[in-house]
Amino acid sequence: MAGHSAYNLAMHTHHHRPHINLRLERWHRRSIYASLLLLLSSGSVWLLVRYFMRPVGQFGATIHPLEPWAMRFHGGAAMLVLFFLGSLMNAHIRRAIKAGRNLASGLSLLAMLAILIISGFGLYYLADENSRDLWSFTHWIIGIAAAAAFIIHLIIGQRQRT
Numbered sequence: 001m002a003g004h005s006a007y008n009l010a011m012h013t014h015h016h017r018p019h020i021n022l023r024l025e026r027w028h029r030r031s032i033y034a035s036l037l038l039l040l041s042s043g044s045v046w047l048l049v050r051y052f053m054r055p056v057g058q059f060g061a062t063i064h065p066l067e068p069w070a071m072r073f074h075g076g077a078a079m080l081v082l083f084f085l086g087s088l089m090n091a092h093i094r095r096a097i098k099a100g101r102n103l104a105s106g107l108s109l110l111a112m113l114a115i116l117i118i119s120g121f122g123l124y125y126l127a128d129e130n131s132r133d134l135w136s137f138t139h140w141i142i143g144i145a146a147a148a149a150f151i152i153h154l155i156i157g158q159r160q161r162t
Contacts, residue, residue: 020099022092022157032084039077040147046070047140078120085113101160105153112146 024032049064056062096106119139127135 020095020101022096022099022101023161024088024092028084028087028091032088035077035080035084036147036150039074039081040143042070042074042077043140043143046074082117102153102157105149105156109146109149109153112142112149115142116146 023029046067049066049070053064053066054061055064093106093110096102116139119135119142122135123132123139
């Protein structure tokens with residue numbers, strides 16, 4: 001081991017991970033925040049008008065006029081979020097995994113997003129009268145949980161930077 005300093009020996013015997021900057025550029029971060037806010041707000045409006053603001057007509061409860069518009073905005077926002085999720089794969093997620101940082105909250109958030117993608121697809125293409133309520137309940141419960149998980153992920157990431 002002649003010629004090897006204690007530092008070099010320590011570097012080779014311990015797993016050293018270099019610092020990798022995971023912070024996104026401002027435009028990227030703001031675009032993600034805006035698309036997620038549009039997604040959450042349109043989903044929240046749909047939930048509100050669907051379950052708490054249904055007008056009662058001559059033949060019972062009817063569809064609130066905002067319900068189809070909230071659904072359209074939600075679908076469009078979902079496309080934006082999917083686009084930005086794809087942009088995060090290399091710019092953030094792959095590097096975070098390599099750096100081993102914020103993995104629990106990040107991978108949990110990814111799992112929730114996967115469930116949201118599957119349940120959104122299920123609602124649109126697979127649900128029938130018998131299964132729609134289950135698909136819907138799963139989608140909005142995980143959606144609310146994912147919003148909280150996203151905030152937790154941001155807080156943990158900010159604390160790790162300082």
